[in-house]
Amino acid sequence: MSTFLDISNIDMDFPTPNGPFKALKEVNLKINKGEFVSLIGHSGCGKSTVLNIVAGLYQATKGGVILNSTEVAEPGPERAVVFQNHSLLPWLTAYQNVELAVKQVFQKKMNKAEMKQWIEHNLKLVHMDHAMHKRPSEISGGMKQRVGIARALAMQPDVLLMDEPFGALDALTRAHMQDSLMEIQNELNNTVIMITHDVDEAVLLSDKIVMMTNGPAATVGEILEVNLPRPRARLALAEDKEYNRLRAEVLKFLYEKQRKVENINISKSSISDNETADVG
Amino acid sequence: MTTITRLTDRLMIDKSKVTSFLSWMGQASKALLLPVIGITVFLVIWSIAANSINTSLGKFPGPVAVAGQFGALYQEHNAERVKAEAFYERQDKRNAARLEVDPSYVVKIRAYTGKETFVDQIFTSLVTVMSGFLLAAVIAIPMGIWMGLSPTLNAALNPIVQVFKPVSPLAWLPLVTMVVSALYVSPDPMVSKSFINSLLTVTLCSLWPMMINTSLGVANIDSDLVNVSRVLRLSPLTHVQKIVLPASIPLIFTGMRLSLGVAWMVLIAAEMLAQNPGLGKFVWDEFQNGSSESLARIMAAVVVIGLIGFLLDRGVLALQRWFSWDKTK
Ligand SMILES: Nc1ncnc2c1ncn2[C@@H]1O[C@H](COP(=O)(O)OP(=O)(O)OP(=O)(O)O)[C@@H](O)[C@H]1O
Ligand SMILES: [Mg+2]
Numbered sequence: 001m002s003t004f005l006d007i008s009n010i011d012m013d014f015p016t017p018n019g020p021f022k023a024l025k026e027v028n029l030k031i032n033k034g035e036f037v038s039l040i041g042h043s044g045c046g047k048s049t050v051l052n053i054v055a056g057l058y059q060a061t062k063g064g065v066i067l068n069s070t071e072v073a074e075p076g077p078e079r080a081v082v083f084q085n086h087s088l089l090p091w092l093t094a095y096q097n098v099e100l101a102v103k104q105v106f107q108k109k110m111n112k113a114e115m116k117q118w119i120e121h122n123l124k125l126v127h128m129d130h131a132m133h134k135r136p137s138e139i140s141g142g143m144k145q146r147v148g149i150a151r152a153l154a155m156q157p158d159v160l161l162m163d164e165p166f167g168a169l170d171a172l173t174r175a176h177m178q179d180s181l182m183e184i185q186n187e188l189n190n191t192v193i194m195i196t197h198d199v200d201e202a203v204l205l206s207d208k209i210v211m212m213t214n215g216p217a218a219t220v221g222e223i224l225e226v227n228l229p230r231p232r233a234r235l236a237l238a239e240d241k242e243y244n245r246l247r248a249e250v251l252k253f254l255y256e257k258q259r260k261v262e263n264i265n266i267s268k269s270s271i272s273d274n275e276t277a278d279v280g
Numbered sequence: 281m282t283t284i285t286r287l288t289d290r291l292m293i294d295k296s297k298v299t300s301f302l303s304w305m306g307q308a309s310k311a312l313l314l315p316v317i318g319i320t321v322f323l324v325i326w327s328i329a330a331n332s333i334n335t336s337l338g339k340f341p342g343p344v345a346v347a348g349q350f351g352a353l354y355q356e357h358n359a360e361r362v363k364a365e366a367f368y369e370r371q372d373k374r375n376a377a378r379l380e381v382d383p384s385y386v387v388k389i390r391a392y393t394g395k396e397t398f399v400d401q402i403f404t405s406l407v408t409v410m411s412g413f414l415l416a417a418v419i420a421i422p423m424g425i426w427m428g429l430s431p432t433l434n435a436a437l438n439p440i441v442q443v444f445k446p447v448s449p450l451a452w453l454p455l456v457t458m459v460v461s462a463l464y465v466s467p468d469p470m471v472s473k474s475f476i477n478s479l480l481t482v483t484l485c486s487l488w489p490m491m492i493n494t495s496l497g498v499a500n501i502d503s504d505l506v507n508v509s510r511v512l513r514l515s516p517l518t519h520v521q522k523i524v525l526p527a528s529i530p531l532i533f534t535g536m537r538l539s540l541g542v543a544w545m546v547l548i549a550a551e552m553l554a555q556n557p558g559l560g561k562f563v564w565d566e567f568q569n570g571s572s573e574s575l576a577r578i579m580a581a582v583v584v585i586g587l588i589g590f591l592l593d594r595g596v597l598a599l600q601r602w603f604s605w606d607k608t609k
Contacts, residue, residue, distance in 0.1 A: 091605035
């Protein structure tokens with residue numbers, strides 16, 4: 001497979017009152033078309049910064065991103081972003097939020113009826129067709145996140161960028177959303193970069209887990225290929241040997257190789273396989 | 281309760297409706313009761329205080345005297361109306377008579393120039409404050425949006441705004457008067473110079489709170505929403521329409537309410553100072569008049585000024601409710 005998204009030699013310096021702060025140093029990552037990649041690492045290491053550079057929302061100090069043989073210079077709908085806190089426009093209904101994106105991206109390619117159909121199709125995909133005409137304030141956190149995903153999917157992006165899409169949700173809702181996302185991914189086979197704090201989520205969803213070292217000057221530490229067959233079932237995998245090996249690898253990276261000394265307390269340093277593994 | 285039960289049974293009315301009506305009555309009376317008590321106490325204190333203050337124009341007017349003047353002022357207005365109608369009738373007759381004698385005669389219609397009554401002055405002040413305020417809004421809101429969107433423009437204009445904001449608009453009044461009489465020269469002016477003077481003074485003081493609040497609202501939009509707009513590559517116009525305006529409506533309206541409140545206060549003072557038609561002139565004229573009824577008439581004007589100020593504020597609030605997407609605020 002050829003490289004679809006190429007992040008090469010990225011440095012990121014943030015200006016601060018005490019001179020520049022080097023958040024990222026020489027980040028390199030190649031992603032193939034249709035691949036689902038998770039970014040994992042301790043809080044503040046620079047995951048969001050990487051994602052924002054790919055989105056074009058930040059400008060890298062050095063290096064660059066090439067998507068589909070064109071260099072990324074500014075944000076655009078071909079790199080749709082799902083933000084951590086849904087960021088739906090509170091004055092628009094779920095339908096209107098998706099509509100804003102669809103109108104913008106497909107204004108020349110679709111007529112009114114086709115747009116309507118496409119909006120409804122995407123809301124159906126995330127199981128939100130029953131609450132299409134509700135405002136964000138009238139639906140739950142998980143539902144808002146679903147609409148955010150529908151909005152991103154409706155842009156038909158080349159890459160879907162998700163910054164901790166389920167970070168703000170409770171464990172049950174999160175599991176539900178992960179299942180939904182796998183189901184959608186089976187159908188659409190998008191190229192996805194997802195930031196997560198959740199080791200299980202990373203192993204369950206990804207084709208590749210990119211583990212980042214701690215900042216400052218963070219970079220890609222290790223890349224773990226996940227070759228578990230799809231479709232994946234959460235319960236069956238709990239007993240799976242390969243699944244547990246992969247999970248242990250990630251935990252080892254995070255809690256041995258990249259131990260966050262200042263943040264560690266007793267319960268975290270003695271983390272075992274049956275404890276919930278949440279980073280950060 | 282038992283009497284209600286018996287009553288409803290006999291009348292065959294839905295009992296729950298009766299009880300809900302009763303509880304509504306209870307709430308309404310509670311909401312009404314306290315203001316009524318407050319106003320009554322105020323009126324009592326006012327009349328006691330008024331009774332013991334002697335001015336060179338006689339006793340300070342109490343509530344009864346002021347209420348009496350409301351009636352008198354309204355009657356004067358009606359009398360003036362009758363006179364005006366009579367004047368126009370006479371004019372029409374005269375013109376018709378001249379046309380009969382000489383068909384080529386070009387009819388001249390003169391406006392009635394009687395004394396402006398209290399009601400006329402209220403109307404003048406209202407028109408002035410609304411026009412000045414609207415002119416200010418048309419300038420300040422787009423400017424505020426632009427300043428909020430562009431940190432560069434904001435940095436450039438902020439010192440100017442900050443310096444002009446605390447200036448009492450009355451300080452502008454002489455300048456405005458001179459500039460208007462120099463520039464507004466037209467043989468047959470559509471509106472009088474004094475109207476333009478008052479209007480511009482109102483505009484000058486309404487500009488700043490609206491501009492500052494609008495730019496503040498626009499500059500503080502949730503950065504995630506701005507990022508959504510960037511990812512979608514919304515055009516600047518769509519960005520303003522779909523994101524900026526709805527997000528900053530609360531602060532825009534806060535600015536409008538502040539502005540209108542200041543504008544109304546300033547207008548009355550400006551009318552007094554410049555002898556421009558309006559409620560301020562009414563107050564000043566009565567003061568100069570110095571009759572035994574003057575103080576009661578001024579007090580009546582004070583009450584009306586307060587009421588109108590209150591209603592203007594409520595009006596903007598209602599407008600905000602109507603415009604805003606969030607009906608709970
Ligand atoms: N705009 C900025 N200005 C200065 N420093 C920044 C800025 N954005 C991020 N940083 C710094 O860069 C580092 C990486 O931040 P980033 O938000 O990418 O971390 P993260 O891995 O996404 O963390 P989290 O998991 O908590 O979201 C942090 O130390 C942060 O303080
Ligand atoms: Mg982050």
